[in-house]
Amino acid sequence: MFQITSSQSPVPSAILAGIALLVISVGVLLIQRHYLPLRTTPAYLLVPVFFALWLPASIVLLVPIDLATNASPDDEKIKGIWLPDRALLVSWRISYWLTFVLTWLILPILAEYSDAGYREPKDRILYSLRQNAQYYALVLGSGVLGLIYFFISYGPSFTSLRGLIMALAYCWGLILAIYLMGHGLVAIPRNLIKNASASGRLRRLQSRAPNQYEKMEDAITSLEELEVQVSELSKRKTGSARDFRDWIEELSDSCGIPESRPQNAIPRPDSDSRIIPTVITEKYLADLTRHLDHARHAKSRYVDEWNHLLRDASETQMILDSSASKRLDFGASSPNSSALEKFTLFTPYTQYLFYRQFIPYFRIFLGGFLALASVCIIWSELVKAALPFLSVIRFTVVHHWTGDSGQIGFPGQMVAAFWILYMSTAALHTVTEVKVWRGRALVRRNTAHESAFWYGSQVAKLSVPLSYNFVTFLSPKIYEKTTFYYILGQYVNLTPLGKWFDYLFPILVLLPVLATLFGLYGRVRRFFGFGVDIVEDDEESQPAYGTGSWREGRDLIERELNGTSISRRLDEAASRAGPGRAAPILTVPATRSEGAQTPFATSPSYHDQPSSRRAANARSTVPDSSSEGEDDNFFTNLGHRFKNTIDTIDTPKWIQEIGDGIKKPKWMGGDDNEQAGGSSSGGGNRTERSDSDIRRWFGDGRIRL
Template sequence: MLEIASKSSPVGSTVFALLALLVISLVVLSILRYYLPLRTTPAFYTVPIFFALWLPSVVVILLPIDLASNATTDDEATRGIWLPERVLLVSWRISYWLTFVLTWFLLPILEEYSDAGYRDPKGKLMHSLRENAQFMATVLAASVLGLIYFFISYGFSIVSLKGLLMALAYMFGLVLAIYLMGHGLVSIPRRLMRNASLTGRLRRLQARAPKLYERMQDSLVTLEEIEYQVFELGRRKVGSALDYQDWIEELQEMANITDDHAPPATIDPTASRIIPTVITEKFLADLTRNLMRARHTRLRYVAEWNHLVQKASETQAIIDSAAPKKLDFGDADPHAGMWEKTKILSPYTRHMVYFHLLPYMQVALAIFLGAASACIVWSEVIKLAFPKLSFIRLTVIHHWVGDKAQVGFAGQVISALWICYMCSAALISMTEVKVWRGRALVKRNTSHESAFWYALQVAKLSIPISYNFLTMLSRSVYKKTVFYKFLGESIDLTPLGRWFDDLYPVFVLIPVLATLFGVYGRVKRLFVGMDVVDDDEDSPTGYGTGSWREGRDLIDRDVRGNSLRRRDDAFSRLATTTGNTGRSAPVLSMPATRSSGTSPARSPVRPSANARPGPSSRRPQLEEPEDDNMFAIIGHRMKNTIDTFEAPRWMQDLGQGIKKPKWMGGDEEENTPQRPDGHERNNSDFRRWFGGEGGIRL
């Protein structure tokens, strides 16, 4: 208390640090609420994920405070946020070792635990320990040479073992961080620059649509195959299946399958046996795991498809607003947030913002972030040879008293922004590089296994990126920090660790150049084919796999189907409301489409991606009606074909002024028989010769 009351105590800095921690906690909670179904997520899942995201965010604030605390300016006005050295040391120890335990022990165990298909916690835990024991044994075997070298050079002790673990963990994280960060440093500004062009943005969305739609359909087929396995398993009532009857019933409830559920249309009931003769616990665990993964994969691709359709529709609306100078996105989704439902701008103002202002802002931001990426790459390359030419060093350290460098409040803010951008570049790359076994972040439907994996990567990459940023500053500055004394001395303890830390960041040029010149897309087209769609390259023209025209048709079909369903739902609700008051419900009429202006690929309305076909609708009724014979069916089809022919106008007007003689039926116009729909009945229908009834069957 005496220290807080003294004039030299950092009361203002302490209050600022506590407020920053509170803000970080609220942001992390909002992220968890956005991606995770919190109501169905156990507390022992949520708490580790929270700390795995919270601790790296604390590092972003703690490192600038450490810089200013050990390189304090002499001017009180420019002095930044600072804390005592003991407080910084305790904060670094808590942040680092909690992150270390989460990264290497707790999160991997919980990840496999959540993905295990066993019913009881003991079975899940044993499965998780077996999987992680294999991984740890592989890591230990790969690092045995390093252990021998380190112990021979410095002897075996608790202090040396701790330093070795810290150095190896840093090197392992730096290898992944440099690659991901190099990819993201190019991807972020390029994406902003490309999205500034509305037509180019729409074309890329349309080019991605066919491949995404195909994956969405494949995910449905995979899910139906697993559900069919559960269905067949539920039909087995004898033998070893009786020992796991409760487990089988839980699987049926999870898959919404009952005993009278028909098998999906995509499964051949006469195929080879898909259920083993003897049901074991391992088989049921694998089936449960595959079912959970298939459900989350289905949700992932459906969410991605809906997001793509929404973005394409909004981009098309922005482009179409060029002529009327008014932009209206229509009614918001009923499940959208309050911000999305709020309409502040007028249609004209919204057009000016989305059509003119935002593209220029994206271009400006892309140029700014592109320059920042170039500064980071330049600083990584020359930090060993010419450390004084590092742009990061020049932007963070503003105050010099002779040869003594000082960091003020402005340097703290700039250093926090640098660390945030470097971490964002690495984390965004994880969502773009599709090599993570199908893991993805889905709004409110992220699987627990995916959430643990992404939280694990965030915790794993934060410390290496932060220390790598620190080494791009002046040695006289970062060697005074508590972070260097805590971690840096362990890395620089051996010449191998010191040279690795100095030279390996130069390899950031490899992912930067590969992403900048589209090497990934060229390699993919070389090994896969010429019709491969890559987000970084222009898609080929034509109706091949990944054609933007095919994607445009799929998106238009989906938008039209969704609008029709929304209108049907609105009329249904209106009919229900008016039915209680005795009024007649409105009749929904569909206008006829012109065959000359509609593409054949766009004419059918595709069902919603979210709608699952029921048992009665899985097999489409393509058979002909059984009450007609073959000649009647041929008559139906010939009549429909002939009726689609339209005579020229001059031929239709020919003979309009000539009156028919009485013997030709000129006086029988009033007695012409009528059909129930009000049209004249054609008694000369030649389908009657073959047994037809004269009606046109659609």
């Protein structure tokens, strides 16, 4: 392990720090390339988001360097990577203040600018300033009492004002970071351990499939409704619409309704959304443009999540099926796969060993290791105020103790970087999992600009509070000597209120930890009927059959992979239909032979289902658009489910064969049927029998009322 031995020159440390910054820069560019197309994305998005990711990563590097530089100035041989005090001070000032400005000023303004919906840059800037002014007014209004308290206690000076702003920003960031980190410290190890079982992972994917498919269908329908509204708007040629003809034509060209699906196959929107205002204004068109962009990105998001779920389910099923043949081959990679995904050195047998034997145990080991790390972080949060000498993190970072102070070498720096990185990863994992951020999401190669700005601001907002919170795990005689404490810590501890807040508030990390550990979110959502949408893999929280169960998800995934789903048949029929033709009539495809094997039809009972029952199950899983607006109660829904269950039950064979051995009398037409070669077994020729039955007694064989 590398260790700095020169106590005179910081050049080796500076070289290593520069290499680390270069690696961080390349990693940030790869992350941006994964979520954004670099060639078509404007520079006003790429540059701020790059620094919003690069600066927090550099803070993860600066904290260990700062600790090693100022922990023991008398002995520089075991400092590890260190920098001169002046260089460290300039680095901290640039990192902290640029992160502060990006978080609270630049990124929010650019986010609203990209989401404005207007065409002209001037109108976009005015809209962004107007939206952010409302938020800043609320923030300043809530900080008036703190400002009065500071001015009374320390006098009206620039130092007290700066301390108030830094302390409030730190406190708000710490509140958000502690909650998000507490959830992630439990979710990450639990997901790793649960996903070690391929069968359990497949069951959870199948359980999420109906809900995910419904969200995708809703997103597609919402986009089509807006496209129909744009199409109706483009037909208006007179009045105020003439003033915005170019804008309306751009919206119409971007929709492309005739190419996507025939007009009469598109569901019509509700009456409220179909009405075009009499007077077309700039604000109306901006709102329509913004909603159209949101609908497009929502469709892209849910289609991407659905395709990812299908790919994971298919690969997981292949892993399960490889236990019999001891060979595993995922087939050719998709064209959209990265170069790393396409490159492999495994043979089918070694690939089986890797995915079936090594990966499950590795996930269990990594999950257990991270669970132990989570326990250490939570324990250190609880004891750092009352019993700081019992902090586990304190002993893992500081390896050389000289009395009450300690010395941090290169191993301690690596451990400190690991702790900060894991705490930040836990918080950011929750940001991507909790679905309460106004529909924002990260989509591969197609992330919305406003979402990219928002996620970048969250990364920048959480990095500084989490880093300083980690520093307080150590002894005050160590972190009070650091440049980080000089930049931020002294202003946080400027008042007794800030000092006690920094020590006592992290204890509240137990609330999200216990809520995630015992599934409190799902219980609250079921009890009150609402709640935050946090992804939970608890078996008890899964719905029953018929409301999105894993069996319904298994059938839905199988139909999608086999190309027999309703939506895929609609798209294929629309592509076959010409521009002047009416909507095509869909036909049910032929059922597979009994010997055909599919990746998801592995259950023997599944292959024994008749084709009529499988068709009924397929129809029952498709949402009925005509009943979406009905307000049915519980008993009505229960009656519908009982009826659907009874209708899909096949008639037993012994009931169908009743009467096969009984010969019908001649006056009931028995001889006629026998001469015709008909047979009553199974009821196959009942519709072809003659009119020689009891109906002939009433005339021409037809009963008249």
